[in-house]
Amino acid sequence: MQINFKQCNSGNYQECNSRDVEYIVIHYTANKGDTAKNNADYFAREVTKTSAHYFVDSKEIWQSVHDADIAWHCGAKNYKHKYCRNTNSLGIEICMLNSKGQVVQASINKAAQLTSYLMQKYSISKDNVIRHFDVTGKDCPAPMVENETLWINFKNKLCEVEQMKVYKYVPDMPDYAQDTFTRLFKTGVISTDSTGAMAVEESSIQPIMYLDRLTGGKIEKLPELMKLLENPEILKLIG
Ligand SMILES: [Zn+2]
Structure with a gap:
Protein backbone atom coordinates (compact mmCIF):
# COMPACT_ATOMS: atom_id res chain seq x y z
CA MET A 1 0.00 0.00 0.00
CA GLN A 2 1.47 3.32 -1.01
CA ILE A 3 1.34 5.95 1.70
CA ASN A 4 2.62 9.40 0.77
CA PHE A 5 3.84 11.72 3.48
CA LYS A 6 3.76 15.47 3.88
CA GLN A 7 4.62 16.79 7.32
CA CYS A 8 1.82 18.67 9.02
CA ASN A 9 2.47 22.22 10.27
CA SER A 10 3.99 21.98 13.77
CA GLY A 11 1.19 24.20 15.11
CA ASN A 12 -1.41 21.52 14.40
CA TYR A 13 -0.28 18.50 16.39
CA GLN A 14 1.71 17.34 19.39
CA GLU A 15 5.04 15.61 19.02
CA CYS A 16 5.20 12.48 21.08
CA ASN A 17 7.50 10.01 19.31
CA SER A 18 6.20 7.01 21.21
CA ARG A 19 2.74 6.01 22.44
CA ASP A 20 0.21 3.18 22.48
CA VAL A 21 -2.33 3.29 19.69
CA GLU A 22 -5.59 1.65 20.76
CA TYR A 23 -8.27 3.22 18.56
CA ILE A 24 -8.77 4.27 14.97
CA VAL A 25 -11.18 7.16 14.52
CA ILE A 26 -12.87 7.70 11.16
CA HIS A 27 -13.75 11.20 9.94
CA TYR A 28 -14.76 12.88 6.71
CA THR A 29 -13.31 16.15 5.49
CA ALA A 30 -16.80 17.61 4.87
CA ASN A 31 -15.51 19.21 1.64
CA LYS A 32 -16.89 18.47 -1.81
CA GLY A 33 -14.50 17.11 -4.45
CA ASP A 34 -11.32 17.54 -2.40
CA THR A 35 -8.34 15.19 -2.57
CA ALA A 36 -6.06 13.67 0.06
CA LYS A 37 -3.17 15.69 -1.35
CA ASN A 38 -5.22 18.95 -1.10
CA ASN A 39 -5.66 18.28 2.60
CA ALA A 40 -2.03 17.30 3.27
CA ASP A 41 -0.93 20.54 1.54
CA TYR A 42 -3.44 22.59 3.48
CA PHE A 43 -2.46 21.25 6.91
CA ALA A 44 1.25 21.64 6.10
CA ARG A 45 0.67 25.30 5.18
CA GLU A 46 -2.00 26.59 7.59
CA VAL A 47 -2.10 26.62 11.36
CA THR A 48 -5.57 25.39 12.30
CA LYS A 49 -4.78 23.65 15.59
CA THR A 50 -6.43 20.58 14.08
CA SER A 51 -4.96 17.64 12.21
CA ALA A 52 -5.33 14.00 11.24
CA HIS A 53 -2.80 11.25 10.72
CA TYR A 54 -4.15 10.26 7.29
CA PHE A 55 -6.20 11.70 4.43
CA VAL A 56 -7.69 9.27 1.94
CA ASP A 57 -9.41 9.80 -1.41
CA SER A 58 -10.38 7.27 -4.07
CA LYS A 59 -6.83 7.07 -5.42
CA GLU A 60 -4.32 8.16 -2.82
CA ILE A 61 -3.37 8.07 0.84
CA TRP A 62 -1.50 11.03 2.33
CA GLN A 63 -0.12 10.88 5.82
CA SER A 64 0.30 14.20 7.58
CA VAL A 65 1.18 13.27 11.19
CA HIS A 66 3.37 10.30 12.14
CA ASP A 67 1.57 7.52 14.01
CA ALA A 68 3.78 8.08 17.06
CA ASP A 69 2.72 11.74 17.28
CA ILE A 70 -0.63 12.97 18.55
CA ALA A 71 -2.96 14.48 15.94
CA TRP A 72 -5.72 16.80 17.10
CA HIS A 73 -8.70 15.15 15.45
CA CYS A 74 -11.22 14.18 18.14
CA GLY A 75 -10.64 16.49 21.07
CA ALA A 76 -13.71 17.92 22.84
CA LYS A 77 -14.96 19.46 26.07
CA ASN A 78 -17.30 16.54 26.61
CA TYR A 79 -16.90 12.97 25.45
CA LYS A 80 -19.39 10.26 24.60
CA HIS A 81 -16.67 7.64 24.59
CA LYS A 82 -15.08 6.60 27.86
CA TYR A 83 -11.56 5.90 26.68
CA CYS A 84 -10.85 7.04 23.13
CA ARG A 85 -8.91 10.31 23.00
CA ASN A 86 -6.40 12.01 20.71
CA THR A 87 -3.60 10.59 22.85
CA ASN A 88 -4.45 6.93 22.18
CA SER A 89 -5.91 7.04 18.68
CA LEU A 90 -5.14 7.48 15.01
CA GLY A 91 -7.35 9.80 12.95
CA ILE A 92 -8.28 9.00 9.35
CA GLU A 93 -10.03 11.67 7.28
CA ILE A 94 -11.90 10.38 4.23
CA CYS A 95 -12.50 12.66 1.24
CA MET A 96 -15.98 11.21 1.10
CA LEU A 97 -17.93 13.56 -1.18
CA ASN A 98 -17.56 14.34 -4.88
CA SER A 99 -18.12 17.82 -6.28
CA LYS A 100 -21.87 17.15 -6.37
CA GLY A 101 -21.89 16.15 -2.71
CA GLN A 102 -22.44 12.46 -3.43
CA VAL A 103 -20.70 9.76 -1.41
CA VAL A 104 -17.62 8.30 -3.16
CA GLN A 105 -17.57 4.58 -2.34
CA ALA A 106 -14.04 4.19 -3.78
CA SER A 107 -12.68 6.56 -1.12
CA ILE A 108 -14.41 4.54 1.60
CA ASN A 109 -12.96 1.31 0.16
CA LYS A 110 -9.46 2.76 0.14
CA ALA A 111 -9.91 3.95 3.74
CA ALA A 112 -10.99 0.40 4.68
CA GLN A 113 -7.74 -0.95 3.21
CA LEU A 114 -5.69 1.56 5.18
CA THR A 115 -7.68 0.87 8.35
CA SER A 116 -7.15 -2.89 8.00
CA TYR A 117 -3.44 -2.33 7.53
CA LEU A 118 -3.25 -0.18 10.68
CA MET A 119 -5.38 -2.69 12.64
CA GLN A 120 -2.84 -5.39 11.83
CA LYS A 121 0.11 -3.14 12.57
CA TYR A 122 -1.11 -2.11 16.02
CA SER A 123 -3.28 -5.14 16.91
CA ILE A 124 -6.44 -3.06 17.01
CA SER A 125 -9.74 -4.94 17.06
CA LYS A 126 -12.74 -4.07 14.91
CA ASP A 127 -14.58 -2.84 18.01
CA ASN A 128 -11.93 -0.17 18.44
CA VAL A 129 -12.51 1.28 14.97
CA ILE A 130 -15.03 4.02 15.64
CA ARG A 131 -16.48 7.21 14.18
CA HIS A 132 -15.71 10.70 15.37
CA PHE A 133 -19.44 10.66 16.25
CA ASP A 134 -18.86 7.78 18.66
CA VAL A 135 -16.12 9.70 20.47
CA THR A 136 -17.73 13.11 20.89
CA GLY A 137 -21.19 13.02 19.32
CA LYS A 138 -20.10 15.29 16.46
CA ASP A 139 -21.89 14.64 13.14
CA CYS A 140 -18.76 13.17 11.55
CA PRO A 141 -18.42 11.41 9.18
CA ALA A 142 -21.91 12.75 8.47
CA PRO A 143 -22.85 10.30 5.69
CA MET A 144 -21.95 7.40 8.00
CA VAL A 145 -23.85 8.90 10.93
CA GLU A 146 -26.98 9.69 8.95
CA ASN A 147 -26.87 6.36 7.10
CA GLU A 148 -25.86 3.63 9.54
CA THR A 149 -25.69 1.06 6.69
CA LEU A 150 -22.76 2.93 5.15
CA TRP A 151 -20.90 2.59 8.45
CA ILE A 152 -21.80 -1.08 8.89
CA ASN A 153 -20.65 -1.81 5.32
CA PHE A 154 -17.35 -0.08 6.03
CA LYS A 155 -16.84 -2.14 9.18
CA ASN A 156 -17.65 -5.33 7.26
CA LYS A 157 -14.80 -4.60 4.88
CA LEU A 158 -12.26 -4.58 7.69
CA CYS A 159 -10.28 -7.70 8.28
CA GLU A 160 -10.77 -9.05 11.75
CA VAL A 161 -7.60 -8.81 13.78
CA GLU A 162 -7.33 -11.72 16.12
CA GLN A 163 -5.97 -10.87 19.48
CA MET A 164 -3.22 -13.44 19.47
CA LYS A 165 -2.87 -15.33 22.71
ZN1 LIG B 1 -14.30 14.33 12.47
Whole structure:
Protein backbone atom coordinates (compact mmCIF):
# COMPACT_ATOMS: atom_id res chain seq x y z
CA MET A 1 0.00 0.00 0.00
CA GLN A 2 1.47 3.32 -1.01
CA ILE A 3 1.34 5.95 1.70
CA ASN A 4 2.62 9.40 0.77
CA PHE A 5 3.84 11.72 3.48
CA LYS A 6 3.76 15.47 3.88
CA GLN A 7 4.62 16.79 7.32
CA CYS A 8 1.82 18.67 9.02
CA ASN A 9 2.47 22.22 10.27
CA SER A 10 3.99 21.98 13.77
CA GLY A 11 1.19 24.20 15.11
CA ASN A 12 -1.41 21.52 14.40
CA TYR A 13 -0.28 18.50 16.39
CA GLN A 14 1.71 17.34 19.39
CA GLU A 15 5.04 15.61 19.02
CA CYS A 16 5.20 12.48 21.08
CA ASN A 17 7.50 10.01 19.31
CA SER A 18 6.20 7.01 21.21
CA ARG A 19 2.74 6.01 22.44
CA ASP A 20 0.21 3.18 22.48
CA VAL A 21 -2.33 3.29 19.69
CA GLU A 22 -5.59 1.65 20.76
CA TYR A 23 -8.27 3.22 18.56
CA ILE A 24 -8.77 4.27 14.97
CA VAL A 25 -11.18 7.16 14.52
CA ILE A 26 -12.87 7.70 11.16
CA HIS A 27 -13.75 11.20 9.94
CA TYR A 28 -14.76 12.88 6.71
CA THR A 29 -13.31 16.15 5.49
CA ALA A 30 -16.80 17.61 4.87
CA ASN A 31 -15.51 19.21 1.64
CA LYS A 32 -16.89 18.47 -1.81
CA GLY A 33 -14.50 17.11 -4.45
CA ASP A 34 -11.32 17.54 -2.40
CA THR A 35 -8.34 15.19 -2.57
CA ALA A 36 -6.06 13.67 0.06
CA LYS A 37 -3.17 15.69 -1.35
CA ASN A 38 -5.22 18.95 -1.10
CA ASN A 39 -5.66 18.28 2.60
CA ALA A 40 -2.03 17.30 3.27
CA ASP A 41 -0.93 20.54 1.54
CA TYR A 42 -3.44 22.59 3.48
CA PHE A 43 -2.46 21.25 6.91
CA ALA A 44 1.25 21.64 6.10
CA ARG A 45 0.67 25.30 5.18
CA GLU A 46 -2.00 26.59 7.59
CA VAL A 47 -2.10 26.62 11.36
CA THR A 48 -5.57 25.39 12.30
CA LYS A 49 -4.78 23.65 15.59
CA THR A 50 -6.43 20.58 14.08
CA SER A 51 -4.96 17.64 12.21
CA ALA A 52 -5.33 14.00 11.24
CA HIS A 53 -2.80 11.25 10.72
CA TYR A 54 -4.15 10.26 7.29
CA PHE A 55 -6.20 11.70 4.43
CA VAL A 56 -7.69 9.27 1.94
CA ASP A 57 -9.41 9.80 -1.41
CA SER A 58 -10.38 7.27 -4.07
CA LYS A 59 -6.83 7.07 -5.42
CA GLU A 60 -4.32 8.16 -2.82
CA ILE A 61 -3.37 8.07 0.84
CA TRP A 62 -1.50 11.03 2.33
CA GLN A 63 -0.12 10.88 5.82
CA SER A 64 0.30 14.20 7.58
CA VAL A 65 1.18 13.27 11.19
CA HIS A 66 3.37 10.30 12.14
CA ASP A 67 1.57 7.52 14.01
CA ALA A 68 3.78 8.08 17.06
CA ASP A 69 2.72 11.74 17.28
CA ILE A 70 -0.63 12.97 18.55
CA ALA A 71 -2.96 14.48 15.94
CA TRP A 72 -5.72 16.80 17.10
CA HIS A 73 -8.70 15.15 15.45
CA CYS A 74 -11.22 14.18 18.14
CA GLY A 75 -10.64 16.49 21.07
CA ALA A 76 -13.71 17.92 22.84
CA LYS A 77 -14.96 19.46 26.07
CA ASN A 78 -17.30 16.54 26.61
CA TYR A 79 -16.90 12.97 25.45
CA LYS A 80 -19.39 10.26 24.60
CA HIS A 81 -16.67 7.64 24.59
CA LYS A 82 -15.08 6.60 27.86
CA TYR A 83 -11.56 5.90 26.68
CA CYS A 84 -10.85 7.04 23.13
CA ARG A 85 -8.91 10.31 23.00
CA ASN A 86 -6.40 12.01 20.71
CA THR A 87 -3.60 10.59 22.85
CA ASN A 88 -4.45 6.93 22.18
CA SER A 89 -5.91 7.04 18.68
CA LEU A 90 -5.14 7.48 15.01
CA GLY A 91 -7.35 9.80 12.95
CA ILE A 92 -8.28 9.00 9.35
CA GLU A 93 -10.03 11.67 7.28
CA ILE A 94 -11.90 10.38 4.23
CA CYS A 95 -12.50 12.66 1.24
CA MET A 96 -15.98 11.21 1.10
CA LEU A 97 -17.93 13.56 -1.18
CA ASN A 98 -17.56 14.34 -4.88
CA SER A 99 -18.12 17.82 -6.28
CA LYS A 100 -21.87 17.15 -6.37
CA GLY A 101 -21.89 16.15 -2.71
CA GLN A 102 -22.44 12.46 -3.43
CA VAL A 103 -20.70 9.76 -1.41
CA VAL A 104 -17.62 8.30 -3.16
CA GLN A 105 -17.57 4.58 -2.34
CA ALA A 106 -14.04 4.19 -3.78
CA SER A 107 -12.68 6.56 -1.12
CA ILE A 108 -14.41 4.54 1.60
CA ASN A 109 -12.96 1.31 0.16
CA LYS A 110 -9.46 2.76 0.14
CA ALA A 111 -9.91 3.95 3.74
CA ALA A 112 -10.99 0.40 4.68
CA GLN A 113 -7.74 -0.95 3.21
CA LEU A 114 -5.69 1.56 5.18
CA THR A 115 -7.68 0.87 8.35
CA SER A 116 -7.15 -2.89 8.00
CA TYR A 117 -3.44 -2.33 7.53
CA LEU A 118 -3.25 -0.18 10.68
CA MET A 119 -5.38 -2.69 12.64
CA GLN A 120 -2.84 -5.39 11.83
CA LYS A 121 0.11 -3.14 12.57
CA TYR A 122 -1.11 -2.11 16.02
CA SER A 123 -3.28 -5.14 16.91
CA ILE A 124 -6.44 -3.06 17.01
CA SER A 125 -9.74 -4.94 17.06
CA LYS A 126 -12.74 -4.07 14.91
CA ASP A 127 -14.58 -2.84 18.01
CA ASN A 128 -11.93 -0.17 18.44
CA VAL A 129 -12.51 1.28 14.97
CA ILE A 130 -15.03 4.02 15.64
CA ARG A 131 -16.48 7.21 14.18
CA HIS A 132 -15.71 10.70 15.37
CA PHE A 133 -19.44 10.66 16.25
CA ASP A 134 -18.86 7.78 18.66
CA VAL A 135 -16.12 9.70 20.47
CA THR A 136 -17.73 13.11 20.89
CA GLY A 137 -21.19 13.02 19.32
CA LYS A 138 -20.10 15.29 16.46
CA ASP A 139 -21.89 14.64 13.14
CA CYS A 140 -18.76 13.17 11.55
CA PRO A 141 -18.42 11.41 9.18
CA ALA A 142 -21.91 12.75 8.47
CA PRO A 143 -22.85 10.30 5.69
CA MET A 144 -21.95 7.40 8.00
CA VAL A 145 -23.85 8.90 10.93
CA GLU A 146 -26.98 9.69 8.95
CA ASN A 147 -26.87 6.36 7.10
CA GLU A 148 -25.86 3.63 9.54
CA THR A 149 -25.69 1.06 6.69
CA LEU A 150 -22.76 2.93 5.15
CA TRP A 151 -20.90 2.59 8.45
CA ILE A 152 -21.80 -1.08 8.89
CA ASN A 153 -20.65 -1.81 5.32
CA PHE A 154 -17.35 -0.08 6.03
CA LYS A 155 -16.84 -2.14 9.18
CA ASN A 156 -17.65 -5.33 7.26
CA LYS A 157 -14.80 -4.60 4.88
CA LEU A 158 -12.26 -4.58 7.69
CA CYS A 159 -10.28 -7.70 8.28
CA GLU A 160 -10.77 -9.05 11.75
CA VAL A 161 -7.60 -8.81 13.78
CA GLU A 162 -7.33 -11.72 16.12
CA GLN A 163 -5.97 -10.87 19.48
CA MET A 164 -3.22 -13.44 19.47
CA LYS A 165 -2.87 -15.33 22.71
CA VAL A 166 0.73 -15.83 23.79
CA TYR A 167 1.69 -18.45 26.38
CA LYS A 168 4.54 -17.67 28.73
CA TYR A 169 4.60 -20.84 30.84
CA VAL A 170 3.88 -24.50 30.11
CA PRO A 171 1.22 -24.87 32.87
CA ASP A 172 -0.82 -22.10 31.20
CA MET A 173 -1.02 -24.10 27.97
CA PRO A 174 -3.78 -26.53 26.99
CA ASP A 175 -3.28 -29.92 28.72
CA TYR A 176 -2.69 -31.82 25.48
CA ALA A 177 0.29 -29.60 24.63
CA GLN A 178 2.07 -29.54 27.97
CA ASP A 179 4.12 -32.71 27.58
CA THR A 180 5.42 -31.76 24.15
CA PHE A 181 6.29 -28.22 25.16
CA THR A 182 7.98 -29.39 28.35
CA ARG A 183 10.32 -31.50 26.20
CA LEU A 184 10.96 -28.61 23.81
CA PHE A 185 11.61 -26.36 26.77
CA LYS A 186 13.96 -28.80 28.54
CA THR A 187 16.00 -29.48 25.40
CA GLY A 188 16.35 -25.77 24.74
CA VAL A 189 14.51 -25.86 21.41
CA ILE A 190 12.24 -23.19 22.84
CA SER A 191 14.25 -20.49 24.54
CA THR A 192 13.19 -18.36 27.47
CA ASP A 193 13.92 -14.82 28.54
CA SER A 194 15.81 -13.84 31.70
CA THR A 195 12.68 -14.39 33.81
CA GLY A 196 12.23 -17.95 32.51
CA ALA A 197 9.21 -17.06 30.40
CA MET A 198 8.67 -18.31 26.84
CA ALA A 199 6.59 -16.62 24.18
CA VAL A 200 4.57 -19.27 22.35
CA GLU A 201 1.77 -17.99 20.14
CA GLU A 202 -1.47 -19.96 20.36
CA SER A 203 -1.48 -20.49 16.60
CA SER A 204 1.88 -22.28 16.69
CA ILE A 205 0.73 -24.98 19.11
CA GLN A 206 -1.25 -27.10 16.61
CA PRO A 207 1.51 -27.36 13.95
CA ILE A 208 4.01 -28.32 16.62
CA MET A 209 1.64 -30.99 17.97
CA TYR A 210 1.24 -32.45 14.45
CA LEU A 211 4.99 -32.53 14.00
CA ASP A 212 5.40 -34.20 17.37
CA ARG A 213 2.95 -36.92 16.34
CA LEU A 214 4.66 -37.37 12.94
CA THR A 215 8.02 -37.80 14.63
CA GLY A 216 6.61 -40.35 17.07
CA GLY A 217 6.70 -37.96 20.02
CA LYS A 218 10.26 -36.92 19.32
CA ILE A 219 9.88 -33.47 17.87
CA GLU A 220 12.89 -32.26 19.82
CA LYS A 221 14.95 -34.70 17.72
CA LEU A 222 13.76 -33.11 14.49
CA PRO A 223 17.12 -31.49 13.64
CA GLU A 224 18.79 -34.93 13.87
CA LEU A 225 16.01 -36.51 11.84
CA MET A 226 16.47 -33.88 9.14
CA LYS A 227 20.18 -34.67 9.04
CA LEU A 228 19.38 -38.35 8.52
CA LEU A 229 17.44 -37.40 5.43
CA GLU A 230 20.63 -36.05 3.88
CA ASN A 231 22.11 -39.54 4.05
CA PRO A 232 21.94 -41.04 0.51
CA GLU A 233 21.39 -44.55 1.89
CA ILE A 234 18.29 -43.43 3.79
CA LEU A 235 17.07 -41.38 0.84
CA LYS A 236 17.23 -44.57 -1.26
CA LEU A 237 15.18 -46.43 1.34
CA ILE A 238 12.34 -43.92 1.36
CA GLY A 239 12.43 -43.50 -2.38
ZN1 LIG B 1 -14.30 14.33 12.47
